[in-house]
Amino acid sequence: MSNKKIRISLLQIEGRETPILNASLIKKSLIKAYKFNPDIVCLPECANIMTANKSHLFKHATLQKDCPVLKECIQFAKKYNKYVSVGSLLLKRNNSSKLFNRSFFINHLGKILAYYDKIHLFDVDINRKEVHRESKSFHKGNKVTFVTSPWGKIGLTICYDIRFPNLYRNLVKQGVKIILVPAAFTVPTGKDHWEILLRSRAIENTSFIIATGQCGKHHARRATYGHSMIVNPWGKIIIKGSYKPKVINAIIDMRDIENVRSRMPSINHDLINFYN
Numbered sequence: 001m002s003n004k005k006i007r008i009s010l011l012q013i014e015g016r017e018t019p020i021l022n023a024s025l026i027k028k029s030l031i032k033a034y035k036f037n038p039d040i041v042c043l044p045e046c047a048n049i050m051t052a053n054k055s056h057l058f059k060h061a062t063l064q065k066d067c068p069v070l071k072e073c074i075q076f077a078k079k080y081n082k083y084v085s086v087g088s089l090l091l092k093r094n095n096s097s098k099l100f101n102r103s104f105f106i107n108h109l110g111k112i113l114a115y116y117d118k119i120h121l122f123d124v125d126i127n128r129k130e131v132h133r134e135s136k137s138f139h140k141g142n143k144v145t146f147v148t149s150p151w152g153k154i155g156l157t158i159c160y161d162i163r164f165p166n167l168y169r170n171l172v173k174q175g176v177k178i179i180l181v182p183a184a185f186t187v188p189t190g191k192d193h194w195e196i197l198l199r200s201r202a203i204e205n206t207s208f209i210i211a212t213g214q215c216g217k218h219h220a221r222r223a224t225y226g227h228s229m230i231v232n233p234w235g236k237i238i239i240k241g242s243y244k245p246k247v248i249n250a251i252i253d254m255r256d257i258e259n260v261r262s263r264m265p266s267i268n269h270d271l272i273n274f275y276n
Contacts, residue, residue, distance in 0.1 A: 009033035015050030017219035023068035078110030087182025116156035117141030190225025
């Protein structure tokens, strides 16, 4: 395992409406990814359940300990000696009327190194047909989270977080060099904003952005944009998916970060304390 180059697989899936169905779907995608021999496998947001129907969501969401998708990912990591980013799972908690939108990072021994609860909740009116109020169904996270890996520090974010640059700068100031952005982006916002936002966060933080998205059509007429991608510290797209399910494989070189920062040391010129 080289600490300079990282083999990464993004599982861009067309998520199903129950955890059991998604566990089966993800298991097949994990096996496909294994052929590439990745160091890290990344899943999208809402990896256990995709629906626009809130009553269906609450009926089928599970407790963390019972989630078949999480169990499948832990088993894969342990069996094949791989790191797995479980983009996010929608989970119940005992004695709570709301769910958690929670990301997990699992090491090669099948141990959960850290989890992150989505801080910025998606409360928007995209158009007359598409309105989202995540704050009505989910607890808001309150902790900026990263993990220490063999390749350096990796920051955990989820979807709508990408619109809040202070979160990303906070991570980078703590030494993070790779930031994960699992997502279930809407089609209208995806077409107009997805690539621009990802490249912007990569450029301004001279860091790798690894964004794995849901794609296609889901339960109760929910639709997602797909187009998973990896962006390098210069803002160049290394690889990009389309609107269809696919395992997307790429190799990144961590030396690119120091190369870019030696030429464009903007993070060292940040006057963040001046603004506070």
